Every structure is written in C-alpha cells, then in structure tokens.
Amino acid sequence: MLPPNISSLSNLVAFYIGGNALTGTLPSSLFSIPSLLYVTLEGNQLNGTLDFGNVSSSSKLMQLLLGNNNFVGSIPRSISKLVNLDTLDLSHLNTQGLALDLSILWNLKSLVELDISDLNTTTTFDLNAILSSFKSLKSLNLSGNHVTYEKRSSVPDPPLLSDLYLSGCGITTEFPGFIRTQHNMWRLDISNNKIKGQVPGWLWELSTLQYLDLSNNTFVSFESPEKLLQPSSLFYFSGANNNFTGGIPSFICELHSLIILDLSSNRFNGSFPRCVGKFSSSVLEALNLRDNCLSGRLPKIISRGLKSLDIGHNKLVGKLPRSLIANSFLEVLNVESNRFNDTFPSWLSSLPELQVLVLRSNAFHGPVHQTRFSKLRIIDISHNRFNGTLPSDFFVNWTAMHSIGDQSNGNYMSTAYYFDSMVLMNKGVEMELVRILYIYTALDFSENEFEGVIPSSIGLLKELLVLNLSGNAFTGHIPSSVGNLSSLESLDLSRNKLTGEIPQELGNLSYLAYMNFSHNQLVGLVPGGTQFRTQPCSSFKDNPGLYGPSLNQACVDIHGKTSQPSELSKEEEEDGQEEVISWIAAAIGFIPGIAFGFTMGYIVVSYKPEWFINRFGRTKRRRISPTRR
Structure with a gap:
C-alpha cells in the first residue's frame, strides 16, 4: 500500500515502484510534489478511482505510467493540466462501460508514447483524430478498444510512429493506407480485427519494420512486393488465422532475419516450401505452418536453428527426414494429423533439448523400442498403428518426468515473442495448451495396438499430469507403481484387456480428478477416496467383477442407493427368509417325517423359485463374489 503522507517527500523527482503487488488507492497528494518528473506504478494491484488532486498547470511531470492496475472510473479531467507529459500509460483502466471524452487529452501536445489500450469503454476512438492531435507521437497503443479509421479522410502529415498497436479494435476496412508513410515503423500489430483484402506489397518496403502481426483477420492473399529491401530487419511475422490460399509466397523465404514465422490456420496448399532450407544458417527459431493444406514430403533440410517446428494438420506424406537429427536446439516437434508413414523415430532421442513430441493421428507403425x-x-503418439x-x-531413462519440480516458477516454453501451443486429450476432452508450461507433463499412447503388460517403470514418472x-490391447494387472504418480490429474486405461484389481494405492492420488477403467476385465474392490466416489458410472463400465462402496456411490443411478448396503440387505434377507420359511412350512403338512428331512435339505440347498432369484439372486451373487471369500 502506498503511504498516504507521500507528499512529505517534497524533493521527490522519480517514483518507480512498477511491477510489484501493491494494493490500495493512489494518494492524490503525490501529484502535488512540485519537483516530481517520473511516476511509474504500472503492473500492480492498485484500485479505486484516479484522482490527481489540485494538480498545477505548472507541473513538471513528464512520465505517468499507471497501466495494468485495478483502477475504475473515468480519466480525470485534471490530466489536461499535465502539459509536459511525454509518456502516458492508462491501459486497463476499467471505465465500467462509461463513455470517454478523449478531448481532455488534446492539450498534451508533447506526448511521445500513449497507451490507452483496454479501457472497457463504449466510446469509439477516431484514429484519424488521434493522429492529427499528437504530432510528436512515436508509440501508440489503442488495442482492445473500438477504433474507426476513415481511409478517405487521411491525415495530412501524420506523426512518424515507431510502434503502432491496434489489436482487437474491430477494424473492418482494408489495410490502413497511412502506414505506407511510416518509414520509421519498428512494430506493427493489427491482429484480431476483420481487415480484408490483400496484404499490400509496399509493406515489405518498410526497411525498419521488425515486428509484424497480421493474425486473426480476413486477408485472402499477398500482393507481390515490387522490391524487397535487403537485408530485411523483420524478425517476427505472424499471418496466422486468415484466409490465405495458394502456395506460401516465395518472398517469405527472403526474410533472412526472421526468428518467428507463423502462418498457421490458413488454406495454403502445395508442397512444403523448399526454400525453408535457406534458413539453415539463419536465426529462425520457430516455424508454425499447422492447419493448412500442405502436401507432399518434407524437404531433407529444415532450418537447423529451430527450437519449435509445428506442421500438424496438413496432408504431408512419407517419412520424417532423418536430417532433423541435426536440429540440436529443437524443443518442440509436432507433426500430428498428417499422413506420415514411418516407424517410431527413436533417433530423435539424440536431440538434447527435445521436450515435446507429437506424432498423433498419422500412419506410424511397428514397435516402439526403448530409448532415452x-x-x-x-x-503424444496416439491414433497410429504402433504395436508390440x-x-x-x-x-x-525418461528422467525429465521423474522428479517433482518447482511448480511455482511459471516458466513457459517459448522463444522471443512466441509461445508454443498444442491440443492434448485431458480428462476425456481435447484441451488446448495455449502456452506450454515447462512443468506440464503428459503421456498419450492411446488408440494403438500395444499389447502385453503396462511397464512397471511407469511409476517413475512422478511429474505426469x-x-x-x-x-490398446494391454493385458495383465494395472501396476501398483501407478500409485506413485502423485501429481496425476487424468488417467485413462479404458478399452484394453486388463485383469485383476484396481490398485488400492490409486485411492491416495489426491489430484486425480478424471479416471476411466471401462471396457476391461477388472475385478475386486474399487479403491476408496473422494476422487473415486465422484466419478461417473461410465468410468467403470463393462468390468462386472468390480464392487465396493466407491462403485455403489458412482453408480447410484443404476444400482440404487447402496451407501448403507448392510442395512438394506439385512431387511431384504429377513423378508426373504420369512417367505421361504412360510413356503417350506406349507410343504411339511404333505410330506412324511423321514422324507421331509431329505427333501428340505434338497430344497434349501438346490431349489430357488424364479421370484426368489429375481428378488435376491443378483444382490447375493454380487455380495458373494469369489474374490471376497
């Protein structure tokens, strides 16, 4: 919390406390300090309304960073007195849907950096008006607000921007033409809009452009550049989630400074771009071409500096090129949902940094040999034809999954400005990992043709979630070592040929929220524990030898409420005994004494009328399972 008497620091020039977890309100007295030049409070949890108090028009304040806090309400009108401001960040100010009068900012003629992104306002920002009002601007961030841009009323002599962020602004026009004049542009983000038509060829002539994000729009094609400046300074380019068709433009391969190239989720067709091999001596670290219509084989050489290669959901065929073994920095390899026909690439184990391997839904086949x-x-090697x-x-030797690491570090698998993502079956549904945590661990061998027993060494993978x-066709018992997987959240062993009991040790897995043992040949007592009692009955389906309180509670709709089975069974047995005795007594009156002794023994041991079986037989058979004798 900020001290309320902070104004007593009468000679304070700079107040930097950004990026902490400070709470409380912002004392207006802070702005009464005449010597104050710099205030940096962004990235905290400060709340309340913004109040600058009786700020003087002679204020010397040059930098005011209040973004990414929990402030609510409108922008104070007194901000117009801070005429010496060159940097202003009010991002994520929650205006609670109020309309804003941006004209209160027009007095701030010295602004070089302005961030008013994500204000939660109903006001529509006129980009032309903003560009006309701030001639000294170098950086402008309007992301997350509704922005209009009128191409016909272009701004005469717009400011020369270095950074422009217009992500998620609802822009529906074609590519903003004024950007063509921005020869000092470093970073341009116009993602998450509905911008249509072509990506203009002149864009690639902006010689200073380093970061370009066009993702999540409705672009349909690239206009060929008249000239492509060399060397290009572009290190990040994303055109993901658009409507691009045809082959991947050849000029992309001339961008030799690229670190990140993401063209995923489009309709590119044709062969994998052979020119990607030209990146082999470059700095390309992440290549994402997933969810397109690329066909043919992979080239023998793919950029050897790659950390992440994602080509999932295409129509690629053949084998994985053995040359990938030269990609010693590779951390993520995802080739899911293609038509690769190959044996298990055990040679990938020689890649020292490989952390994610996804071969899902291809035609991989044969045994999976032990490797390191x-x-x-x-x-994830699911939905293939692996066997043995x-x-x-x-x-x-899968040692990265062996020990429980520090799960509070929050690190991500990533490279500059890029986070790997993937889709994983978790808890019975597809789950998208938008950012893959270093600590996230998963093993999916489902929908193959594996047989034999489940390896007991699986219990070493204590990090598994x-x-x-x-x-598959796994047989034998579930190894009790599965009980060592103390972090496990999702377990699916369904549709195998497993026998024996569910290990009681699994009842101690406190994080196990989802489990499926259905369609096996399991018998015996279902482990106790809340996690077992809260599973749906379908998790145990087609295992007729299973029984116990956990199963009774999970299957209460089918078996009836049997949480107190002893009392209910006693009542039924008593009723049944009375009826049987009455039936026997009636027979005694017609049978001689000696014959009665023999006949009664026969009746009691061997004869049960149909009504007796219907009423008591199933309950008794379940209760006298051979495993409980």
Whole structure:
C-alpha cells in the first residue's frame, strides 16, 4: 500500500515502484510534489478511482505510467493540466462501460508514447483524430478498444510512429493506407480485427519494420512486393488465422532475419516450401505452418536453428527426414494429423533439448523400442498403428518426468515473442495448451495396438499430469507403481484387456480428478477416496467383477442407493427368509417325517423359485463374489 503522507517527500523527482503487488488507492497528494518528473506504478494491484488532486498547470511531470492496475472510473479531467507529459500509460483502466471524452487529452501536445489500450469503454476512438492531435507521437497503443479509421479522410502529415498497436479494435476496412508513410515503423500489430483484402506489397518496403502481426483477420492473399529491401530487419511475422490460399509466397523465404514465422490456420496448399532450407544458417527459431493444406514430403533440410517446428494438420506424406537429427536446439516437434508413414523415430532421442513430441493421428507403425528421452515432458503418439510390447524398464531413462519440480516458477516454453501451443486429450476432452508450461507433463499412447503388460517403470514418472493408454490391447494387472504418480490429474486405461484389481494405492492420488477403467476385465474392490466416489458410472463400465462402496456411490443411478448396503440387505434377507420359511412350512403338512428331512435339505440347498432369484439372486451373487471369500 502506498503511504498516504507521500507528499512529505517534497524533493521527490522519480517514483518507480512498477511491477510489484501493491494494493490500495493512489494518494492524490503525490501529484502535488512540485519537483516530481517520473511516476511509474504500472503492473500492480492498485484500485479505486484516479484522482490527481489540485494538480498545477505548472507541473513538471513528464512520465505517468499507471497501466495494468485495478483502477475504475473515468480519466480525470485534471490530466489536461499535465502539459509536459511525454509518456502516458492508462491501459486497463476499467471505465465500467462509461463513455470517454478523449478531448481532455488534446492539450498534451508533447506526448511521445500513449497507451490507452483496454479501457472497457463504449466510446469509439477516431484514429484519424488521434493522429492529427499528437504530432510528436512515436508509440501508440489503442488495442482492445473500438477504433474507426476513415481511409478517405487521411491525415495530412501524420506523426512518424515507431510502434503502432491496434489489436482487437474491430477494424473492418482494408489495410490502413497511412502506414505506407511510416518509414520509421519498428512494430506493427493489427491482429484480431476483420481487415480484408490483400496484404499490400509496399509493406515489405518498410526497411525498419521488425515486428509484424497480421493474425486473426480476413486477408485472402499477398500482393507481390515490387522490391524487397535487403537485408530485411523483420524478425517476427505472424499471418496466422486468415484466409490465405495458394502456395506460401516465395518472398517469405527472403526474410533472412526472421526468428518467428507463423502462418498457421490458413488454406495454403502445395508442397512444403523448399526454400525453408535457406534458413539453415539463419536465426529462425520457430516455424508454425499447422492447419493448412500442405502436401507432399518434407524437404531433407529444415532450418537447423529451430527450437519449435509445428506442421500438424496438413496432408504431408512419407517419412520424417532423418536430417532433423541435426536440429540440436529443437524443443518442440509436432507433426500430428498428417499422413506420415514411418516407424517410431527413436533417433530423435539424440536431440538434447527435445521436450515435446507429437506424432498423433498419422500412419506410424511397428514397435516402439526403448530409448532415452532425458528432457521429454510431453509425448503424444496416439491414433497410429504402433504395436508390440513395452519392456518393464521402458521409462527408466525418461528422467525429465521423474522428479517433482518447482511448480511455482511459471516458466513457459517459448522463444522471443512466441509461445508454443498444442491440443492434448485431458480428462476425456481435447484441451488446448495455449502456452506450454515447462512443468506440464503428459503421456498419450492411446488408440494403438500395444499389447502385453503396462511397464512397471511407469511409476517413475512422478511429474505426469496426464496418462492415457486407452484403446490398446494391454493385458495383465494395472501396476501398483501407478500409485506413485502423485501429481496425476487424468488417467485413462479404458478399452484394453486388463485383469485383476484396481490398485488400492490409486485411492491416495489426491489430484486425480478424471479416471476411466471401462471396457476391461477388472475385478475386486474399487479403491476408496473422494476422487473415486465422484466419478461417473461410465468410468467403470463393462468390468462386472468390480464392487465396493466407491462403485455403489458412482453408480447410484443404476444400482440404487447402496451407501448403507448392510442395512438394506439385512431387511431384504429377513423378508426373504420369512417367505421361504412360510413356503417350506406349507410343504411339511404333505410330506412324511423321514422324507421331509431329505427333501428340505434338497430344497434349501438346490431349489430357488424364479421370484426368489429375481428378488435376491443378483444382490447375493454380487455380495458373494469369489474374490471376497
């Protein structure tokens, strides 16, 4: 919390406390300090309304950074007195849907950086008006607000911007033409709009452009540049989630400074761009071409500096190029949902940094030989034709999943300005990991043809959050070592040929929120624990030998309320005994003494009328399972 008597620091020039977890309100007395030049409070949890008090028009304040807090309400009109401001950040001010009068900012003629993004206002910002009012602007961020731009009423002599952020502004026009004059532009983000038509060829002539994000619009094509300046300074380019068609433009491969290239979720077709091999000696670290219509084979050489390669959801065929073994920095390899026909690429284990391997939904086949993946944290080889058995020590060398790490570090797999993402089956549904945590661990071998026993060494993978072995032909018992997976949240062993009991140790897995043991041949007592009692009955379906309080509670709709089975059964048995005795007594009157002794023994041991079986037989058979004798 900020001290309320902060104005007593009468000679204060700079007040920097950004990026902490400070709470409370902002004391207006702060702005009465005549010597104050710089205030940096962004990235805290300060709340309340903004109040600058009786700020003087002679204020010397040059920098005011209040963004990314929890302030509510409107922008104080007194801000117009801060005429010496060159940097202003009011981002994420929650105006609670109020209309804003931006004219109160027009007095701030010295502004060089202005960030008024995500204000939660109904006001529509006129981009032309803003550009006309601030001739000294270098950086402008209007993201997350509604912005209009009139191409016909272009701004004469607009400011020369270095950074322009218009993400999520509802812009529906074609590409903003005034950008063509921005020869000092470094970063341009016009993502998450509805900008249509072509990406103009002149865009690639902006020699200073380093960061370009065109993602999530409705662009349909690239206009070929008349000239492509060399060397290009562009290091980040995303055209993801548009309507681009045809082949990937050849000029893309001339952008030799690219670190990040993301053209995912379009309709690009044709072969994988061979020119990507030209990046082999460059700095390209992340290449994302997933969810397109690319066909043919992968080139033998793909940029050797890659940390992330995602080509999932295309129509690529053939084998994985063995040359990938030269990509010693590769951390993420995702080739899911293609038509690759190959054996398990055990040679990838020689990649020292590989942490994510996704081969899902291809035509990979054959056995999966034991190998060493020392840093692997996520592996998905589901929906292929892998077969054979897994030796008991199969997971011994998968050491990155062995120990419980510090789950509070919040680190992400990423490279500059880019975060890897993927879709993973978790808790029975597809879950998108928009940012892959270093600590996130998952193993999915489902929908293959594996057989034999589940390796006992799986219990070494103590970091596992998701384990899916469903849809195979695994036999034998569930290894009790699964009980060592103390972080496990999702377990799916359904549709196998597993026998024996569910290990009681699984009842101690306190994070296990989802489990599926259905369609096996399991028997015995279902483990206790809240997590087992809260599962749907379908999690245990087609295992007729399972029983116990947990199953009774999970399947209460089918089996009836049996949480107190002893009392209910006693009542039924007593009623049944009375009726049987009455039936026997009636027979006694017609049978001689000696014959009665023999006949009664026969009746009691061997004969049960149909009504008796219907009423008591099923309950008794369930209660006298051979495993409980």
